[in-house]
Amino acid sequence: MKSSKLQSFKVPLPWQQQQWRHLYRLHRSGHLAHALLFTGQAGLGKSVFAASFAKTLHCKQVLASGTACQHCRDCLLVTANTHPDLSYIVPEKANKGIKIEQIRGIIQQINQVNNYQHFQNVLLLYQH
16 A cells, blocks of 8 residues: 555644654654554554654654644655655565565665655554
Protein backbone atom coordinates (compact mmCIF):
# COMPACT_ATOMS: atom_id res chain seq x y z
CA MET A 1 0.00 0.00 0.00
CA LYS A 2 1.51 3.32 -1.04
CA SER A 3 1.28 6.46 1.06
CA SER A 4 -1.27 8.12 -1.23
CA LYS A 5 -3.78 5.45 -0.21
CA LEU A 6 -2.72 5.67 3.40
CA GLN A 7 -2.97 9.47 3.50
CA SER A 8 -6.68 9.53 2.62
CA PHE A 9 -7.61 8.87 6.26
CA LYS A 10 -7.92 11.49 8.98
CA VAL A 11 -5.27 10.64 11.51
CA PRO A 12 -4.89 9.78 14.19
CA LEU A 13 -7.97 7.63 14.18
CA PRO A 14 -10.11 8.09 17.32
CA TRP A 15 -8.74 4.99 19.05
CA GLN A 16 -5.15 6.05 18.30
CA GLN A 17 -5.21 9.50 19.90
CA GLN A 18 -3.34 8.53 23.08
CA GLN A 19 -0.60 6.63 21.23
CA TRP A 20 -0.16 9.50 18.74
CA ARG A 21 0.21 12.11 21.49
CA HIS A 22 2.70 9.90 23.33
CA LEU A 23 4.90 9.32 20.26
CA TYR A 24 4.71 12.96 19.20
CA ARG A 25 5.79 14.10 22.70
CA LEU A 26 8.75 11.71 22.51
CA HIS A 27 9.68 13.11 19.10
CA ARG A 28 9.44 16.72 20.29
CA SER A 29 11.62 15.98 23.32
CA GLY A 30 14.23 14.16 21.22
CA HIS A 31 13.55 10.80 22.84
CA LEU A 32 11.78 8.95 20.03
CA ALA A 33 13.26 5.50 19.50
CA HIS A 34 15.12 4.80 16.26
CA ALA A 35 12.64 2.02 15.40
CA LEU A 36 8.97 1.50 16.17
CA LEU A 37 6.97 -1.71 15.85
CA PHE A 38 3.21 -1.44 15.49
CA THR A 39 1.38 -4.66 16.24
CA GLY A 40 -2.23 -5.60 16.83
CA GLN A 41 -5.32 -7.01 15.26
CA ALA A 42 -5.95 -6.55 11.55
CA GLY A 43 -8.02 -3.53 10.59
CA LEU A 44 -6.99 -1.19 13.39
CA GLY A 45 -5.15 1.23 11.10
CA LYS A 46 -1.55 0.45 12.02
CA SER A 47 -0.25 1.15 8.51
CA VAL A 48 -2.20 4.40 8.30
CA PHE A 49 -0.86 5.43 11.70
CA ALA A 50 2.75 4.59 10.80
CA ALA A 51 2.66 6.35 7.42
CA SER A 52 0.94 9.43 8.82
CA PHE A 53 3.34 9.64 11.76
CA ALA A 54 6.29 9.38 9.36
CA LYS A 55 4.78 12.24 7.37
CA THR A 56 4.44 14.29 10.54
CA LEU A 57 8.10 13.64 11.39
CA HIS A 58 9.08 15.18 8.04
CA CYS A 59 6.57 18.06 8.12
CA LYS A 60 8.03 21.55 8.53
CA GLN A 61 4.77 23.15 9.74
CA VAL A 62 3.21 20.64 12.14
CA LEU A 63 -0.22 21.73 13.31
CA ALA A 64 -1.06 22.35 16.97
CA SER A 65 -2.79 18.95 16.96
CA GLY A 66 0.60 17.32 16.29
CA THR A 67 -0.32 16.26 12.76
CA ALA A 68 1.23 17.12 9.40
CA CYS A 69 0.12 20.35 7.74
CA GLN A 70 -0.39 18.63 4.35
CA HIS A 71 0.83 21.77 2.51
CA CYS A 72 4.57 22.22 3.08
CA ARG A 73 7.12 20.90 0.61
CA ASP A 74 7.84 17.81 2.71
CA CYS A 75 4.16 16.90 3.05
CA LEU A 76 3.66 17.26 -0.69
CA LEU A 77 6.72 15.09 -1.38
CA VAL A 78 5.46 12.38 1.01
CA THR A 79 1.98 12.48 -0.54
CA ALA A 80 3.51 12.12 -4.02
CA ASN A 81 5.70 9.20 -2.85
CA THR A 82 8.80 11.18 -3.85
CA HIS A 83 10.29 12.23 -0.51
CA PRO A 84 13.96 11.20 -0.67
CA ASP A 85 14.06 10.28 3.03
CA LEU A 86 10.93 8.10 3.18
CA SER A 87 10.80 4.61 1.71
CA TYR A 88 8.27 1.80 1.81
CA ILE A 89 8.85 -1.93 1.73
CA VAL A 90 5.89 -4.19 1.07
CA PRO A 91 5.79 -7.86 0.15
CA GLU A 92 6.24 -8.38 -3.58
CA LYS A 93 3.34 -10.84 -3.61
CA ALA A 94 0.16 -10.81 -1.53
CA ASN A 95 0.27 -13.06 1.53
CA LYS A 96 4.03 -13.50 1.21
CA GLY A 97 6.82 -12.16 3.40
CA ILE A 98 9.24 -9.37 2.75
CA LYS A 99 12.28 -10.77 0.98
CA ILE A 100 15.83 -10.33 2.21
CA GLU A 101 16.70 -8.83 -1.20
CA GLN A 102 14.21 -6.04 -0.49
CA ILE A 103 15.90 -5.29 2.84
CA ARG A 104 19.35 -5.34 1.24
CA GLY A 105 18.10 -3.02 -1.50
CA ILE A 106 16.72 -0.47 0.94
CA ILE A 107 19.91 -0.57 3.01
CA GLN A 108 21.93 0.11 -0.14
CA GLN A 109 19.56 2.92 -1.12
CA ILE A 110 19.80 4.54 2.32
CA ASN A 111 23.58 4.38 2.28
CA GLN A 112 23.86 5.95 -1.19
CA VAL A 113 21.31 8.75 -0.95
CA ASN A 114 22.17 12.17 0.45
CA ASN A 115 19.68 12.90 3.16
CA TYR A 116 17.32 15.77 2.50
CA GLN A 117 16.92 15.94 6.27
CA HIS A 118 19.05 14.52 9.05
CA PHE A 119 17.11 11.24 9.20
CA GLN A 120 15.36 8.70 7.00
CA ASN A 121 12.23 6.63 7.53
CA VAL A 122 11.64 3.17 6.15
CA LEU A 123 8.17 1.72 6.59
CA LEU A 124 7.95 -2.06 6.42
CA LEU A 125 4.30 -2.70 5.71
CA TYR A 126 3.50 -6.34 6.26
CA GLN A 127 0.23 -7.97 7.17
CA HIS A 128 0.01 -11.58 8.20
